[in-house]
Amino acid sequence: MATNIALGNAMEVLQHLGDAKPPWDAFLQTSKTLLGADAAAFMMFDGEQKLDLIKHSDSDNSSFREYLDHYYQHDAIAQAASKSPAGQWWDSAELSRAPEARKLPFYADFMPRHRLGQVTALILLAEPGRRMAVSFHRMTARPNTVEEFAKGNARIFTEALLRAVKARVKGADVQLSAIESALSSIDEVVFLVNKNADLMRCSPAAYDFLAEAKMLSPTRRGLTHDVPKVMHSLLQALSMALATSRPQQYCVPLSWGVGVRFDITAAPLNLKFYNESLLLLRARKTSAFDVPDAAELATFFGLTVAEARVLLRLVEGHSPKDIAVANAVAERTVRNQIASLMVKMSCTRLSELVRLGSLLR
Template sequence: MAEHPIAVRRAIEAVSHLVDPEPPWQDILRTARDMVGADSGTLIVFDARHNLLNLSSIGFSDACVADYQNHYYRCDVLERDSRLSPCGTWLDTATMYQRGQLQRTEFYTDFMVKHRMAQILSLVIESNAVMHAAIGFQRSTVDAKASGQLQSGGVARYFRTLRSQLVQREKALAIGWRSIESAFTDVGEAVLLISKDAMIDRMSTLAARYLDDGHGWHVRGGRLRHADGKMQALFESHCLAVARDGKACSLAAASGWGELFWIDISAAPDALNLIGGRMLLVRMRRKSAFAPLDVDRLESVFAITHAEAAVLAGLATGHSVEEVATLRNASVLTVRKQVASLLNKMECSRQSELVRLASLL
């Protein structure tokens, strides 16, 4: 493998865009492949259960992509033998396996040979509780010196740059997450960042409290789960649907007498997506039929006085005008006047309509 300065420069220019919300992986793979001198290049991402999350490739035929996605990812010897390898580990079929050893594997005989791959070199670029990802290069001939050459000179500088950009992307993701967590916590909502198969990458402090209180939703094996099998199946189907078409979904799950969790599932912003995979944002709100309404919020939303908001909160809780008057140490006449003012300001004709509007908050 000869090192070409122009190819190295183009590859470094492409990889500098890894910090973009949507990195140009096709350009990154093409320039990296050309720099390495391989026949094809791939970005392959697996989840924590070793399911294929994403395959991006340059130089693969449609048949090769289909074969890998439909079956051969399950017997990928490099993925299997690198699951515990840290980021920065280089893998090379020419040095990891004796020729006879590799040739006895299904992956080699039925996939590599069919698609004219004699050697695969792969660099682990992410390895955590949520995913395992590698950028790989496939050659039609074996070069025993290839892996050593990838770790020296301008090519090695390129891969150091790639890892550095991935670190920067992770830092930007952390900053974006803190902003989102703060915004939702301020309005009383728990939030989680999960993969399409419900593996949790991040969760807010409020979400951690919700998942630790024994009311249905919990974490098991790193995944967000519900104690009820039907609810779990519905949640998983919603996650797959959102990952597929990007349209938000919602569901509600009972969490006790008069209480429920309202769940909103949406596609995460591009800046929160991990390597090569769409992430999902899960918002949780706990609703209780017995929880008092926020008087300050009622006042702000409906542009009413604080006293009127307190009366509205009492009515929405189920109290009569007389009971609200008693609770507020006010006369029934005063409360009736405040109800009349509420009907006028909120453009309602009946007291039941006031309660319905208030309950929407």
């Protein structure tokens, strides 16, 4: 009876893994109770197998600080599971049977000092740039734990958990596709990257955009650039967006007068699985040769048709004298129109007028 109640509680929590803010504390508590563990932890690693985040339940905080600072690099389970598919279980008791494994600091030092008799872990997500797992800790090891979890209530829970993970990932894909569809009419694309500029979610249109800009790595798994300094600056912009939670902008040069403009923001919760370090990039090509339409300028700034044409010429780089010759009018006429533009657009210098008119590029 108690096991059925535990299964019911755990399954109820799984129904909320698709929420904007999933109940991770409740997930860890109910799942460890169902599986008979003393503690549980949720972990995410990036494409370089570096620990991105960890959330734990009923464990000593000092042990997890040690794990984060040092021991995760020697975690035998994390190493063994680095290339395994989603749905696979790993057991420290089985891995430690190898003599070389028992010499690892994770087994020889970390586990004994923190009274960890056994750690079992389930791979939840296995992507090139992101891996996710949930682990369960016991003070006393049990034999044949993986076989035990492959049947009964544990199996029912595991299969439901993996389905919930897939559903959340698919939901994020659908939402990202909706955003890109809305931007496609203005030739913009969006995609998700991690702090290392690895592509986490990228549509065919975004792949084509990056390939044309020669910013797609040979493996098609990350952003790149032929100039190391440019790539370094882009990575800095990504780090700044994560560290400050403030939008960043960065323009990557492609050729003279042409570049790609990136608007960088921390990815919203509904596009992430938990609180991993993901960024949403909105990209579009920019060109110094692009100019706004005269009608757009007239509408946006409340100008006459003649004033809008003068402003357009100024934005294109022409002088008042050039504009007068092109329009077959006196230069004084053009300068009077410029004076009117400055009043209407609240500018005091010609350079301000040009800069403001360029906003519609």
